[in-house]
Amino acid sequence: MASRLKIWGACRTLAVRPQPARLPTQPFRVQISPSRFYADDATNKSSKPAAGAKVETPGSATRSELGSAGVAQSNELAQKTPEKTASTSHIETLDDAALEQILYGGRPATSQREGGLTEAQEDALYREGVIPPPEEAEAVLAKAETAAESRSIFPVGSELQTTGHKFGLPKKPYPDGFNVKKRYHPVLEQITRLLMRHGELSVAQRNMAMVMNFLRTAPAPIYSPKFPLLPGTPPASHLPLNPVLYITIAIDSVAPLLKVRNIAGAGGGGRALELPVPLAVRQRRRMAFQWILDVINKKPSKGSGRTQFAHRIAEEIIAVVEGRSSVWEKRKLVHKLGTAARANVGSNKLKTKKKK
Amino acid sequence: MASAQALRTLARPVIPVAPRIQPIMRSLAAAFSTTSLLSAAPPAVKSRKDLPKKTKKTYKKKQNIVPVKKPGPGERKAFRKRIQLSNNSALPVSGIESLEAQTMAKAESSGKMFAVPDQVVDQLRALEAFKTTQTWNLFRKPHVLVRKETVELMGKLEASVEKKEALKVVLTGSRLSGKSLTLLQAQSYALLNEWVVINIPEGQDLTNGNTEFSPIPDTEPMQFAQPVYCLKLLQNIYKANKAVLEKTPLKKDWSRLTTNLKEGATLADLALSAKESEFAWPTLSALWTELTQPGQPPVLLTLDGLAHINKVSEYRDPSFNIVHAHELVLVRMFVDALSGKTKLPNGGAVIAATSQNNTHFHPSQELVLSQLEAGQAGREVPKPNAYERKYDDRVYDALKNSTVLRLEGVSKDEARVLMEYWGASGMLRSALDTRAVAEKWALGGHGIVGEMEKASLMTMRM
Secondary structure: OOOHHHHHHHHHOOOOOOOOOOOOOOOOOOOOOOOOOOOHHHHHOOOOOOOHHHHHOOOOOHHHHHHHHHHEEEHHHHHHHHHHHHHOOOHHHHHHHHHHHHHHOOOOOOOOOOOOOOOOHHHHHHHHHOOOHHHHHHHHHHHHHHHHHHHHOOOOHHHHOHHHHHOOOOOOOOEEEEOOOOOOOOOHHHHHHOOOOOOOHHHHHHHHHHHHHHHOOOOOOOOOOOOOOOOOOOHHHHHHOHHHHHHHHHHHHHOOEEEEEEEEEEEEEEEEEEEEEEHHHHHHHHHHHHHHHHHHHHHHOOOOOHHHHHHHHHHHHHHHHOOOOOOHHHHHHHHHHHHHHHOOOOOOOHHHHHHO | HHHHHHHHHOOOOOOOOOHHHOOOHHHHHHHOOOOOOHHHHHHOOOOOOOOOOOOOOOOOOOOOOOOOOOOOHHHHHHHOOOOOOOOOOOOOOOOEEEEEHHHHHOHOOOEEEEEEOHHHHHHHHHHOOOOOOOOOOOOOOEEEEHHHHHHHHHHHHHHHHHOOEEEEEEEEEEEOHHHHHHHHHHHHHHHHHOOOOEEEOOOOOOOOOOOOEEOOOOOOOEEOOOOHHHHHHHEEEHHOHHHHHHHOOOOOOOOOOOOOOOOOOOOOHHHOOOHHHHHHHHHHHHHHHHHHHHHHHEEEEEOOOOHHOOOOOEEEEOOOOOEEEHHHHHHHHHHHHHHHOOOOOEEEEEEEEEEOOOOOOOOOHHHHHHHHHHHHHHHHOOOOOOOOOOOHHHHHHOOOOOEEHHHOOOOHHHHHHHHHHHHHOOOOOOOOOOOEEEHHHHHHOOOOOHHHHHHHOOOOOO
């Protein structure tokens, strides 16, 4: 009797698992040991992720790209730490282009074409915040189109058909979030909602339309060599007649590449650990436009009437493109801070903090 | 000797001091007081209560006020009222003819765009014909679409000169349908044909009590002039019609008004003779009398915002009675011309445009306009409402002799021409096909031009 009881008791402790527990694999994320040894520098071991880490298309998956970019960045930043400790003045000389090289593998080469942007290039700018060379933009656009087609043929959720339903779920005609034709431009839509006050969207839309009309009537901006805009920016004469491009160029040019996140208590001695984090395109635009709005709200208006708010926005956008705006200083400040804090990226303290 | 001299000085009688400037004797006043005023000591400190109290300190953070240059008086309004007629960023549109004297009256120019010549633009600007709400600032140069109604109106203007009879028109139509722009086209037609153009840009300015007014002596019931407005109007008339006025001699003797009109003086001299606002109305009235003499150039008299000159004005007479707008002489001048009381023996036109945004309901005006319109179309003429008490016979009589021209949407062909112009200027970025035109035409309430502009130029969707 006693032996039988013992057997059941032993069985009870076993958990019932119908499937073997297995951690989901992350195909695009390469596991790299955060610890570094003195020998690593001497052997000049390549700490870059394997070739498989960057297989996804730039257009379709910005998120995953950022993830992989983050990993790559952590390695490269980690490699640069000794240099940083050797001379702090090096940070000062590290300009935006170098930072961009570190974070995103550099911006694509500036297009030397005299004319404006092709349609594919503009599309890429609105989607990704960079202006690729025309051929690359064409290729990406074609790929995105084929992907969209294939998506519409096989609607999402086809795997769910068999689970728990006798005859399966009816097919959805369109994938989730599908829209035949978006009413407004994606950049404008985001910005309009940012300048909305008291939830009055139509007022914000009217303001945005006024901003664009003001940009169309303003003379072409004079580019400042001190504050270079996005590489591949078309000549200034092309901007006034394409106000959406005008606004996008202004905002994407001043947008910060990263933000510094303070992780409480991870710095040791109760200090916060400053950790630079790369931003996605929408986040970057949001940050940039918030900065512009901050400037606008402090500016006095020159006239009276309801067009004043729109006028101030348009003037600030022109000021950004011409390099007169104080928003450029904010960008510089954030980038400097991010560069100074890059040593913290692969920190051990961070790891222990996360475990707790 | 010396002592004698000294004695003489002593003996000199003291000059008596005037009693008014006697020095105040402080010591005398103090003699009645028991306390020493001047040497009063501070109150003695006997307890903590007597200690000087601390003034409360405010620890509120001072907002850092950045010194900014505030706009000067009138600067904000000037910014708001600014009229910008060209946009250097917009593309110049080639292949568009310029307006000439007879262009708008010809049937074949219907449904085409025309450029307004630069000289006419300056004259129209002087007449204040351009409005801030119109989208002139988007395009390289002012262009106008000649539509069917325009050709009709210009044909009538042309006929009026031949018949030597005034054309009296009221422009009505729904909101943003182009009434003010048709007025502008009529003015440019008149300027190109060397008429004299007098424009009252807003009827509201005359009756809302914002400009000075003064009674005219010996009038019963009392009439009022608006001197400052009249002076400005005279100057605008001179600026816009300088060339015509300078070659037109005076027909009558105006020496009672001003002495420096020589033999063979022209209308321009008369217009310039009013230097001060007191003489503005007499001079304007003299100018108007001259223009209504036979043998002078034809006249175009226009006014925008008709409902405002038909109401009871905001002015009061000296005994604080209300003043009907028709008692204001400038309004009366217009109304007399519109009702046909003043004849224009050289031909010409009186055109009034109603406004749909800035207006009020005036039963008599509505009634007479609907009756005229029905009569013109051969429909049954609507009868006055027997229960309506606010009819105004003066308004009815003022308008009953005019004709009504109704403006509504443009046709699809005209809309297409207009949108092609927008596209050629670089303001419309989408592809322009029949579908796009039909879409905007429908969105614009079947071709209401202003609504079409809103739907395609002043939108986030491009």
